[in-house]
Amino acid sequence: MEIRRKPFQGVWNIIRFNWHFYAIVLLVFSLVFLFKGFLSVNYQIILQIGAFIMLAITAISLLVSYYIYDVSDLYQLKWIKISGNKKIININAGFDETSELIKQINPKIDLTVCDFYEEKKHTEVSIKRARKVYPPFSNTTSVQTNYLPFADETFDLTVAILSAHEIRNEEERILFFKELNRITKSSGEIIITEHLRDFNNFMAYTIGFFHFHSRKTWLKTFRESNLIVNKEIKTTPFITTFILRKDGSTA
The missing domain is CATH 3.40.50.150 (Vaccinia Virus protein VP39)
Known part of the structure; x- marks a missing residue:
């Protein structure tokens, strides 16, 4: 018997139950690009690299979670x-x-x-x-x-x-x-x-x-x-x- 769940149910649950974490990531990412003009070029580069790494890590974790909880047969x-x-x-x-x-x-x-x-x-x-x-x-x-x-x-x-x-x-x-x-x-x-x-x-x-x-x-x-x-x-x-x-x- 095939067990059905709603599309994106797993990853959406992760986001809404941990929304504070994703809000912090987006806030930090936004602040870096909002205030980078007040910093030297070297600091701008360092902060932008850090911000993109943080965003990439977050995106990867969500993609993996989507695979586990929404694409794989875990919930079968x-x-x-x-x-x-x-x-x-x-x-x-x-x-x-x-x-x-x-x-x-x-x-x-x-x-x-x-x-x-x-x-x-x-x-x-x-x-x-x-x-x-x-x-x-x-x-x-x-x-x-x-x-x-x-x-x-x-x-x-x-x-x-x-x-x-x-x-x-x-x-x-x-x-x-x-x-x-x-x-x-x-x-x-x-x-x-x-x-x-x-x-x-x-x-x-x-x-x-x-x-x-x-x-x-x-x-x-x-x-x-x-x-x-x-x-x-x-x-x-x-x-x-x-x-x-x-x-x-x-x-």
Whole structure:
């Protein structure tokens, strides 16, 4: 089944949720050319080069984001294969673009949606703006990262798409993944989709790639949570999906 999104939905969300950043870029670019006549020729050249580099970096990041979120098949969620009335939990960090898409894949699944966003802890203005534009999915449950209010081995599939990186503290992140381990059936899977702090994402987002975790960090988190990587998928050169199983379980 092909999942449809609005044209330019991904890149437009990035711009409107982070408009302050792009406003600063345009302001700096405008000021450089407005006041360059008051500077010496050498300073004019330096500032103009700097302004064009800044504008180029911004344009490249938006083009890459357009490719990832609007052109690639990321939101086809092809790695989610679940049939019948199986139980699936989708966990987000305050901005949920995927629960409705998961239901489109198979309307018969028993879907639980959780949100670990805490206003005092997660202070990014972009998430606050996103929450105003995109209301939570129906019956979304607010949870804590250190405790998910479900019995052991409740879910056949546990999913966290572009959300788990928001848990910045390593100890908190490991506790969260131990909870994912606990609530997932021994025969089930845990799917984690993320940008990585790697060369490709550095070339796309420069210092913005520090917002992501490295592959080494993720593998350590999985290992400390008694999870093993069953499969690793590169949806694009910038997005990695880890399909995890409980350590010692059989496929």
